[in-house]
Amino acid sequence: MKSGYYWFxxxxxxxxxxxxxxxxxxxxxxxxxxxxxxxxxxxxxVAVNKKSEKIETTLIFVGDIMLGRGVExxxxxxxxxxxxxxxxxxxxxxxxDLVFGNLEGPISDRGKNQGSIYSFRFKPEVALALKDAGxxxxxxxxxxxxxxxxxxxxxxxxxxxxxxxxxxxxGRNYEEANQAYFYDVKNLRxxxxxxxxxxPNGLAAEADSSGVSDFDLEKIRExxxxxxxxxxxxxxxxxxxxxxxxxxxxxxxxxxxxLVDAGxxxxxxxxxxxxxxxxxxxxxxxxxxxxxxxxDQGFSEETMGGMSVELKVTDKKITNVKPVKFKINxxxxxxxxx
Numbered sequence: 001m002k003s004g005y006y007w008f009x010x011x012x013x014x015x016x017x018x019x020x021x022x023x024x025x026x027x028x029x030x031x032x033x034x035x036x037x038x039x040x041x042x043x044x045x046v047a048v049n050k051k052s053e054k055i056e057t058t059l060i061f062v063g064d065i066m067l068g069r070g071v072e073x074x075x076x077x078x079x080x081x082x083x084x085x086x087x088x089x090x091x092x093x094x095x096x097d098l099v100f101g102n103l104e105g106p107i108s109d110r111g112k113n114q115g116s117i118y119s120f121r122f123k124p125e126v127a128l129a130l131k132d133a134g135x136x137x138x139x140x141x142x143x144x145x146x147x148x149x150x151x152x153x154x155x156x157x158x159x160x161x162x163x164x165x166x167x168x169x170x171g172r173n174y175e176e177a178n179q180a181y182f183y184d185v186k187n188l189r190x191x192x193x194x195x196x197x198x199x200p201n202g203l204a205a206e207a208d209s210s211g212v213s214d215f216d217l218e219k220i221r222e223x224x225x226x227x228x229x230x231x232x233x234x235x236x237x238x239x240x241x242x243x244x245x246x247x248x249x250x251x252x253x254x255x256x257x258x259l260v261d262a263g264x265x266x267x268x269x270x271x272x273x274x275x276x277x278x279x280x281x282x283x284x285x286x287x288x289x290x291x292x293x294x295x296d297q298g299f300s301e302e303t304m305g306g307m308s309v310e311l312k313v314t315d316k317k318i319t320n321v322k323p324v325k326f327k328i329n330x331x332x333x334x335x336x337x338x
Contacts, residue, residue: 063290070296111148141169169194
């Protein structure tokens, strides 16, 4: 029979071992997360603060982009560098989460000139240059997308999709031309719709023929209302107005406000080739014309410049709007004046 001393020392040893295990466990549990300075209440506040961090998204809107004619000639004189038009603004554009503009013509080496004295067509290489510059979505709803016919429209859609740029406002059939384009970035879903009222008969897409979207105000309002339920922000792009006029017409103002009443958060205009006024209406924003972004209209100071708009969206609400003036140099490159 073992003595009482033996069992005493066994019990003491076991107690020491178990105490060490407990101390080790306590140290593991009490390892403090970064920024933690107190007890359980403080740990909970760290988690809450992390969840409540605000998510900010930056959107940039620019004006008309024309990459043929004189712009193409400048590219050819600079080692055929198709990135040339965007070299001075690339860093500015790429700091945004999403860049949107109006592409003033088709990207294709096919098609038939439809007879306009101002027919634009751009080399297929410009698609990658646009992507590299930061563009995420482009409107094709304008009076030049049909300049080289159905084949060129189809190529434009394919060329831009091939580099990951979304398109809106034109298509191979009615459904494609009139559908919204949804762009997801961070925690934000943006719906784009695009239309023009500047086209000849036959340019609007039909059930089995390509063209632009249908400019019917009541139908546009219905589409705005429909996509509003599926997006956090609704942007409507309109190719409209009178060229070289620095003020929007009463009809433009009435139309834009009607679209805001239907649910549009942003209405952005193109075509006049010069900037027009900016209006806040019922908490939404209307940019009647952003003017030129890349264009070869060197005949006036107004056409050799334009405006972009930086839009800050925080927690799915527009929190800051900043119009930014651009100039265009003799190589038809937009740049930020100092």
